Amino acid sequence: MHFSSKVTEVLGIKLPIIQAGMAGSTTPELVATVSNSGGLGTIGAGYFTANRLDSEITYVQELTDLPFAVNLFVPSEQLYVPENVEHMNAWLKPYRRALNLEEPVIDISEEQQFNEAINVVIEKGIPVVSFTFGIPKQSVIEKLKARQITLVGTATSVEEAIANESAGMDAVIAQGSEAGGHRGSFTVTSGDHTPLIGTMSLIPQVVDNVSIPVIAAGGIMDGRGIVASMVLGAEAVQMGTAFLTSEESGASTLYKNAIQHSKETDTVITNVFTGKPARGIDNEFIHKMDYYDDDIPDYPIQNQLTNGIRKAAAQKGNAQWTHLWSGQSPRLSQFVSASVLIDNIVKETRSILNK
């Protein structure tokens, strides 16, 4: 069995393996190690200011000469409702009190931060940019394409994949419901839900409906997942949780331990941490929010309201008050260097293909 993969050529990599741009958990070491091992490392720049992104890129470029990507969050229309924020601040007061934290000042300059990040990416000569939460404006796409930057979108449904292709994306990540962390969805389906389509269903249906290369994501942790994804028609895979537990990841020991001790049934989809739906291990913070009787403020407002609490809790070793993003395959996690992980995957892939 043999797979063609135009996408490795387009991305300038040897292996069809992309490390997901996990905002808050990627490190320059992780990104560089993945790229140096033949895959595509990705800086998770979703929460970065332009300055932070600039220095992060510089750092990665010191560690590798090979291509790596930057992942950005596409700004969306958010509603700032003062009473809504006030209500949430009141709800969060006991957490802040327990952790000795002040109420944060909300900054909704998402659009400006995004545009500045685009400029940084261009200045620093980044070859691949991936997007989450939607499709950037046509002017941004044209600006990046004029610099021969390869653009990768994210889709959680066939409709979103077609929208990515129409907008001029060079490839599209099809994110199955198994995936950990934020859902990349930017449409809602009937019944006000964002799409939650399993990878086994999503990949072939997306592949049949777009002509750009499809990158499979969601539940993929090893050689079995990679070969299965390519059998379904994907040309590469993107893996998040698999790299999150690697030695080079920025995830805390607390966080890695939580994944190591979790089962496939332990995650839920929740918007209580950031205002956008994401998959993570169920805990007390999520449970308590069941009793919250108002709308959760939109992203990025809720993200900023809870950010200090989550950071301080994690530092104090409290896994119940922080986000623990994880996909549905925690039992397949490996706790090794990202380079060993990739080696293991390559060996397993070869052994499956030679059977």
Place this chain on the structure above:
Amino acid sequence: MHFSSKVTEVLGIKLPIIQAGMAGSTTPELVATVSNSGGLGTIGAGYFTANRLDSEITYVQELTDLPFAVNLFVPSEQLYVPENVEHMNAWLKPYRRALNLEEPVIDISEEQQFNEAINVVIEKGIPVVSFTFGIPKQSVIEKLKARQITLVGTATSVEEAIANESAGMDAVIAQGSEAGGHRGSFTVTSGDHTPLIGTMSLIPQVVDNVSIPVIAAGGIMDGRGIVASMVLGAEAVQMGTAFLTSEESGASTLYKNAIQHSKETDTVITNVFTGKPARGIDNEFIHKMDYYDDDIPDYPIQNQLTNGIRKAAAQKGNAQWTHLWSGQSPRLSQFVSASVLIDNIVKETRSILNK
């Protein structure tokens, strides 16, 4: 690439393809056609009385000499709460009035019906019995095993798969969240949810934790899905929606049309039709039930309360008041004979393996 499949030997079939026992939608023609084409047909006997099952088996045996299976629903503890049923009957009154229906008499002799079905299966020499909604009592398992009947359980999590193996099942169906129709779950996870693990995540984690053969289910519709499932470690697949739209299926034209015109994002998990969670195409009956302010009666009570409404609505061409079970891959549906479907799948599988 080559796959070993002990399970085809155990089941006495040529192809690692099992037609799911879709209660209410299998016909003797469908079951026999699948078995005559080299797969394993399954009578969906979940709702059958012993008499109905007896005659259905006789009919299939006239159409094929090859092995086929019977799928049974394992009885569960249900709570008959009179006020609860009264409340639901009041809610359903407008539907019954519009369709000229009487209030049904509730029959909760599930256990007795199940035990009678077990006897029928033994008398008629059925070689394979599969179970949904749990594991039968040890006495039932021993009775069937004494007759060399092969037993196949259903699991939606690793824990449920291990329970099936421990109870003596010969193989286990791992049902991913993509699957249409009833969830086979018999445990609940934290937060009171039944497991909804995507097939890409579920299969390898189950395979790593049991030593009986694993049969993959959920989102599998074609050769790509079969090879992908076997790469993940499954030894066979079970397909429901793929056979539901076949010419031999008992699904109405209304129902098949609904699947043909649906998208991967159109299904939801709901317990409003039967009292047990199942995946189907979203419609008015499900939506309206959002405003119902009491618990839905347990299965099989709710199933009996809504059954007449669903049948009558379907007969009148009203797809909004009936269940439309479907998996998450409706775009991959084929509207051909089950034998042509299997032929297509075999050709596609060969072409993938020879690449």
